[in-house]
Amino acid sequence: MTILDGKATAAIIRExxxxxxxxxxxxxxxxxxxxxxxxxxxxGSVSYVTAxxxxxxxxxxxxxxxxxxxxxxxxxxxxxxxxxxxDNSIDGFIxxxxxxxxxxxxxxxxxIDPKKDxxxxxxxxxxxxxxxxxxxxxxxxxGIIELxxxxxxETEGKNCLIIGRSNIVGTPLSILLGRNGKPGNxxxxxxxxxxxxxKTLSLEADIIIAAIGKPNFIxxxxxxxxxxxxxxxxxxxxxxxRARGWRLVGDVKFDEVAPKCSYISPVPGGVGPxxxxxxxxxxxxxxxxKSK
Ligand code: NAP
Numbered sequence: 001m002t003i004l005d006g007k008a009t010a011a012i013i014r015e016x017x018x019x020x021x022x023x024x025x026x027x028x029x030x031x032x033x034x035x036x037x038x039x040x041x042x043x044g045s046v047s048y049v050t051a052x053x054x055x056x057x058x059x060x061x062x063x064x065x066x067x068x069x070x071x072x073x074x075x076x077x078x079x080x081x082x083x084x085x086x087d088n089s090i091d092g093f094i095x096x097x098x099x100x101x102x103x104x105x106x107x108x109x110x111x112i113d114p115k116k117d118x119x120x121x122x123x124x125x126x127x128x129x130x131x132x133x134x135x136x137x138x139x140x141x142x143g144i145i146e147l148x149x150x151x152x153x154e155t156e157g158k159n160c161l162i163i164g165r166s167n168i169v170g171t172p173l174s175i176l177l178g179r180n181g182k183p184g185n186x187x188x189x190x191x192x193x194x195x196x197x198x199k200t201l202s203l204e205a206d207i208i209i210a211a212i213g214k215p216n217f218i219x220x221x222x223x224x225x226x227x228x229x230x231x232x233x234x235x236x237x238x239x240x241x242r243a244r245g246w247r248l249v250g251d252v253k254f255d256e257v258a259p260k261c262s263y264i265s266p267v268p269g270g271v272g273p274x275x276x277x278x279x280x281x282x283x284x285x286x287x288x289x290k291s292k
Contacts, residue, residue: 001258001259001261001262001263001264002151002262002263002264003263003264003265003266004147004151004230004263004264004265004266004270005266005269005270006143006147006265006266006269006270006271006272006273006274007268007269007270007273009146009147009150009151009273009274009277010273010274010276010277011273012150013146013277013280013281014055014058014059014277014280017059017061017280017281017284018058018059018060020284021059021060021061022060024287025060030091030287031060031061031062032061032062032091032092032283032284032286032287033061033062033063033064033089033090033091033092033287034052034056034061034062034063034064034090034091034092034093034094034118034279034280034283035063035064035065035066035084035090035092035093035094036049036052036053036063036064036065036066036093036094036096037066037067037068037077037080037081037084037093037094037095037096038065038066038067038068038096039067039068039069039070039072039077039095039096039099039100039103040068040069040070040100041070042098043236044234044236045096045097045098048096048276049065049096051276052094052276052279053065055276055277055279055280056280056283059280061280061283064090066080068080070100071100072100072103073102074102074103074104074107074108077095077099077103077108078107078108078111081095081108081111081112082111084112084116085111085112085113085116090116091116091283091286091287091290092116092117092118092136092282092283092286092287093112093116093118094118094119094279095108095109095112095119097168109121109122109123110122110123114135114136115136115286115289115290116286117136118136118139118279118282118283118286119136119138119139119168119279119282120135120136120137120138120139120142120172120282121138121167121168122136125137125138126138126167126172129172129175129176130175132179132180132181136282136285136286137172137176137278137282138168138169138172139275139276139278139279139282140168140169140173140232140271140274140275140278141169141172141173141176142176142278142281142282143271143274143275143276143277143278144173144209144230144232144271144274145173145176145177145183146274146277146278146281147230147265147270147271147274148183148228148230149182149183151263153183153207153228153263155177155182155183155184155185155186155207156182156184156185156186157185157186157187158186158187158206158207159186159187159189159204159205159206159207160177160186160187160188160189160205160206160207160208160209161188161189161191161201161202161204161205161207161208161209162174162177162188162189162190162191162209162211163191163192163195163198163202163208163209163210163211163212163217163218163251164191164192164210164211164212164213164232165190165191165192166211169211169232170190170192170209170211171190173209173211174188174190177207186207189201189205198222199221199222202218202222202223203222203223203224204224205224205227206224206226206227206228207227207228207229207230208222208223208227208228208229208230209229209230209232210229210230210231210232210233210250210251210252211232211233211251212233212251213233213234213235213251214233214235214251215233215235215237215249215250215251216249216250216251216252216253217233217251217252217253218231218251218252218253218257219253219256219257220253220256220257220259220260223257223260223261224260225260226260226261226262227260227261227262228261228262228263228264229252229257229261229263229264229265230264230265230270230271231250231251231252231254231264231265231266231267231270231271232250232251232271233249233250233251233252233267234248234249234250234267234268234272235248235249235250235251236248236249237249248267248268249267250266250267250270251267252264252267254266254267
């Protein structure tokens with residue numbers, strides 16, 4: 001069994017990006033600049049955005065963090081998005097989700113200039129992905145594809161079960177793994193809460209990708225010997241033994257599932273760091289696309 005070490009893989013990608021920044025510098029080109037808009041104080045969102053800013057610093061990207069109170073109006077947020085779209089010094093930006101209930105997330109996403117949409121959530125980028133045209137891919141699915149690619153996992157002809165059909169993970173990932181590419185050419189099944197025969201499907205799957213948000217949902221009796229298991233789930237579970245009072249738990253019951261797998265990704269240290277690495281790759285792509 002091989003651990004899909006997202007932390008180590010993301011560190012390699014950051015080194016590659018560092019090189020690309022140094023090359024841009026020596027060529028007298030602009031340094032990529034990522035901005036992040038953070039609304040409110042949700043613990044998860046704050047730590048994701050902090051990690052993104054830290055990754056920028058390490059790579060040598062410029063970064064700007066823009067914070068708003070959770071009471072900020074949709075209008076002010078849309079105005080900020082319009083400003084960032086216009087601001088030539090900013091090459092890419094994200095608006096960290098989820099947003100407070102009074103703000104229409106889709107409206108915000110659709111207001112972002114697709115060329116600066118480094119989260120890859122804009123309908124134009126999703127459409128390009130579906131048509132296999134160059135664009136900015138959604139960060140988490142792209143990170144998973146990169147983890148598969150760099151670990152040379154064969155996907156062609158494999159039965160792949162993706163559990164969870166969100167717009168940011170499961171649905172785009174089903175397109176990427178089903179398309180004619182490498183990685184790709186899987187026979188994809190996209191499961192969700194209305195799927196009636198999940199255990200039968202999971203026992204037939206060569207590759208299982210869990211993006212549900214239910215701790216330890218995938219048990220050993222749902223996984224066939226030699227399967228590849230990728231765990232996207234990250235749920236904060238109370239843990240008094242930790243100084244911060246919680247720990248991150250994935251959707252896969254790691255200890256019992258791991259011995260059956262050919263490859264498995266851990267939580268933390270699997271998909272999470274790859275998502276941040278993808279965001280950085282997209283930021284570099286965004287600045288490179290500017291000059292095209
Ligand atoms: P989400 O919007 O939270 O939706 C969960 C999905 O799971 C839905 O499609 C739902 O089905 C499905 N589901 C719920 N119960 C199920 C069940 N019993 N059987 C089968 N499917 C079931 O999804 P998300 O935003 O993709 O998040 C999923 C998890 O991934 C969360 O833990 C999130 O924190 C994590 N995540 C991690 C990263 C990372 O970088 N590591 C990035 C994004 C998300 P319905 O559609 O029918 O409701």
